[in-house]
Amino acid sequence: MNDMVIVVRSLRARTLASVVTAAMVAVAVALLLVLLSMRTAASDAFRRGTGNVHLLVSADASPLVAVLNGLFYANPPANPISHTKFAEIRDSFPWSWAIPTQLGDSYRGSPVVATSPEFLSAFEPSVGRPFTLRDGRAFVAPFEVVAGSDAARAHGLALGSKIALTHGAGALAQGGHEHTDHPYAVVGILSPTGSAHDRALFTNLESSWVIHAEERHERESEGEHEDHAAGESGDDHDHRHVEVADLTDADRLITGILLRIPTRPGSDASASLATQFDRLRRDTSITVAQPAQQIGRLMAIVGDIDWLFIAMAVVVLLSSAVSILLAMVASMELRRRQVAILRVLGASSWRVFSLAVTESTLIGLVGSLAGCAIAVGGCALATTLLADRIGLALSGAIDPRSAILVSLGAIVLSAIAGIVPAAKAYSTTVADHLRPIA
Amino acid sequence: MHRESPESNSSACAIDIRGLEFSYSRGFRIVVKRLTIAPEEQVLLAGPSGSGKSTLLHLIAGVEHPSKGSILIGGTDIVALRRGAQDRFRGNHVGMIFQTFNLLHGFSARENVEVPLMLAGHSASEQRQLALEALARLSIDAPDAPVDTLSVGQQQRVAVARAIAGGKRVVLADEPTASLDRANAAATVALIKEAAKRAGAALLMSSHDPEMREAFDRVVEIEEFTRGGARP
Known part of the structure; x- marks a missing residue:
């Protein structure tokens, strides 16, 4: 006891x-x-999702908006950047990598990122954890698409699925325009990363540029024949086929550039970051953001x-x-x-x-x-x-x-x-x- | 384990009460000029219900506290002890038996007997040995049975075993026969007397039943101590 x-x-x-x-x-x-x-x-x-990006360049109004739009797909960025500008920035410094992105299209509400293949190979959504493919392979040719894990599950996408993208982020009913002439083939499905990228689909820039070039031609021809437009349905266009070789600078538009400064192995920081940030900020035609810093500020705001x-x-x-x-x-x-x-x-x-x-x-x-x-x-x-x-x-x-x-x-x-x-x-x-x- | 009073000078008595005064707020008083009970003596505290018998027993046990006087048990003045020491002293030297047994429900017979031994500072093995001895002496052959599963007669014997286990000097029995018929009352008194005698303890038992007087050599009337006061 x-x-x-x-x-x-x-x-x-x-x-x-x-x-x-x-x-x-x-x-x-x-x-x-x-x-x-x-x-x-x-x-x-x-905090995940900004991954190993050091700098994000866009034409958005503010750095925070640039990050929310560019890496979290909050809204399609409103203003484009020319590919010439991308080339100029890319060649201005020995970046570890410089990846162009173009946002604006969607598939049933999921954002579509038109980008270069480095997005899936060099960019890491979480530092030290690159994208991995659960099925299939990365996109190589135009009109090939790789789906993020959530996007694939949400829309029932499998390898070989043919999908038509929508211009604009919303559903068709909200004014989007479906690119039915150019079906994309799903060639790969990514493993989950725990970031916003899981909701997105990825394709190459050329396919996107071709579609938008054709649309631009359609709009121009509609403008020429506007007297005859009455009674025509929206999808009944006078199509003109565009090849990659036909693209002009006016077609080669992007909405963001992801940049990474070379670092020593095992380190994510670099002394050059501040210098390059300040240098790029002098260009008033673009907005430059340090994504990690912007998310830190956002967290401070919502900290209450x-x-x-x-x-x-x-x-x-x-x-x-x-x-x-x-x-x-x-x-x-x-x-x-x-x-x-x-x-x-x-x-x-x-x-x-x-x-x-x-x-x-x-x-x-x-x-x-x-x-x-x-x-x-x-x-x-x-x-x-x-x-x-x-x-x-x-x-x-x-x-x-x-x-x-x-x-x-x-x-x-x-x-x-x-x-x-x-x-x-x-x-x-x-x-x-x-x-x-x- | 306990502090002996420096005033120990009456160790020949099991109980020695001197100049005791206790008053209820309603004016009822108990005054005991002197009351001694020898070791192993068996005394009946007689008087009608509600006349203060329980209060006197509680005073001797140290659960009520007098305003004056001393109560020596085996030579130790429990009134002079600090409360904690008084509690331990009670666990060691005073066993109590109640009309309603007051067993700890949810505990086994052995555990009921072990609790006061534990509180008195006995080791676990001592507790077990002393409890089993006491229960065996009272013919409880299922010491590990929960008390709630025992018959009323067995529960009563567990209560008696708890009061004598560990070599108590004094056993105080508060109206243990009040709810029993004549035959059972006589058997119970015989059981308690026999257990106290074998344990070498003095017994002070209260009862309102005049029939009980015959069973005891000495009878003390509670009215000797309450004369002139209102009843509680």
């Missing part, structure tokens, strides 16, 4: 109440851990939301501490007689006080352990659901430090919640509770 046996017997004598109280702690701990984990996972997901998350979780934890307190106080009312018996058998007031606090602490400990287990399962579930529903890839791992801190917090709160009933036990007037129950 020892104090722990008394505590365990006492808890077992009220199995239902003990289990319900521990379950309340478990739910609060699990909720807090999931909230904390989702909070860091969401910002991690944002973190506090909302944490405050919610703390309120949940406190409310469960109050529940423990009420459950313990209620049980102590029922156990006054047991406390009186222990006292008459030789237990000091302090001993019954410590037994009651140990009891509530034990409830907190069991609840915390169960909560950690639930949180691990819950995060796995939330990760799957978020990936399935909105394509947001979160790591979903519970940070062990958070788990330890939250569990300790819950145990301390449970112990504190045990103090009120313990004080009642301490002050129990023994004689009154030993008399026969009437």
